[in-house]
Amino acid sequence: MKRLMRRSATALAAAALTAGALATTAQAAPAAPSGGDPTLTDVYIWATDVRLRQHPTTDSNVLAVRSTYWLDAVCQKQGQYVHDPAVGGNSWWTAVQEFAGSDIAWVNNLYLRGGEKIAGVPDC
Known part of the structure; x- marks a missing residue:
């Protein structure tokens, strides 16, 4: 009986360590805050220090810098690669x-988050 309890405790500890490691490598996005426009799709910036620009090109003015942040998506289009x-x-x-x-x-x-072209966000 003691052996079975030790094995169970060891298995639970190993599972907890594995789950903790997975959580640190693949963090889920926090829930989107309320207050956004319900007609728009919420999008999540997963990276840090991302520049939000005036036009879809890296040559345009930086309007803001955001890290791991939710925004309302208006539309999407192709711009500078x-x-x-x-x-x-x-x-x-x-x-x-x-x-x-x-x-x-x-x-x-x-x-x-969402890939090359984000589902649910209309083209401009």
């Missing part, structure tokens, strides 16, 4: 705004 050695490349950009309402800014889809 962006390549990041860590994550690949993409020419799709999404027009976004803050939940409290703001000017439109553009972020390359490389840094948004």
Whole structure:
């Protein structure tokens, strides 16, 4: 009986360590805050220090910098191709705004959850 209890405790401890390791390597996005426009799709910036730009090009003005952040997506279109050695490349950009309402800014889809072209976000 003691042997069975020790094995069970060891198995539970190993499972807890494994679950903890998985949680640190693949963090889930926090829940989207309330207060956004319910007619728009919420998008999540998964990366840090992502520049939100005036136009869908890296040459345009930076309007804001955000890290691991939720925004309302207005629409998406192809713009300048962006390549990041860590994550690949993409020419799709999404027009976004803050939940409290703001000017439109553009972020390359490389840094948004959802893939090359984000489902649920209309084309511009």
